[in-house]
Amino acid sequence: MQPDPMSLEVNIPDVLAEVTAAFFRYEDALVNNKVEVLDEIFWNHPTTLRYGATENLHSYQEICEFRASRPSQGLMRTLSNTRITTYGRDFAVANTEFKRPPGDKIGRQSQTWMRTPEGWRVVSAHVSIMIEPK
Numbered sequence: 001m002q003p004d005p006m007s008l009e010v011n012i013p014d015v016l017a018e019v020t021a022a023f024f025r026y027e028d029a030l031v032n033n034k035v036e037v038l039d040e041i042f043w044n045h046p047t048t049l050r051y052g053a054t055e056n057l058h059s060y061q062e063i064c065e066f067r068a069s070r071p072s073q074g075l076m077r078t079l080s081n082t083r084i085t086t087y088g089r090d091f092a093v094a095n096t097e098f099k100r101p102p103g104d105k106i107g108r109q110s111q112t113w114m115r116t117p118e119g120w121r122v123v124s125a126h127v128s129i130m131i132e133p134k
Contacts, residue, residue, distance in 0.1 A: 008088045019092040019113055020084050022120040026111075027079065033072040039064050043114065043121035050125040053107070074100065077107070090115040104132045 022041070029037035042048055042063050050057045050066075057063045082096040092113040097106055112124040 011086055012089065015086045015089050015092070016084065019086055019094065019120055022113065023082075023084055023094045023111070026122070031075045031077060033070075033075060035067045038067050041120075041122055042125075043116060043123045045123070048123055050122075050127075052127045053129045076100065092120070099132075105129050106132050 025037065026041050028034070029041065042050070042060055044060045046059045046061075048060045048063065050063050052066070055066060057066055077098040077100045080097045080099070082094070084092060084094045086092040094109075094111045094113060096109050098109065099106060106129070108128050108130070110126045111122045113120050114123045
């Protein structure tokens with residue numbers, strides 16, 4: 001029997017704090033090119049995927065290969081409108097916008113997080129870029 005979605009607690013404070021910490025750990029690893037941490041944060045499973053601004057990665061293995069070959073320059077960015085929402089104790093989504101200097105583009109990032117025996121892991125991610133509206 002499926003749980004009733006309306007019975008799920010949204011943003012349980014301790015769960016929200018855990019996912020928020022995991023999200024900012026990911027952000028630190030991303031801008032500082034800590035590849036081993038980035039690999040750890042994604043769920044090691046063939047169904048894990050990441051749609052990037054220029055690439056579609058359809059497994060944990062493809063994500064790791066991409067990270068290993070990605071240039072380590074120009075990774076700094078400024079986040080805005082970050083929203084993290086937890087549903088129950090084991091599922092969350094994180095969305096944020098970002099800008100990299102210089103430029104008139106806004107990046108958008110969405111992540112689906114799941115609690116695993118190893119801790120919180122990203123099971124799906126999507127990054128897109130758009131021209132900043134005037």
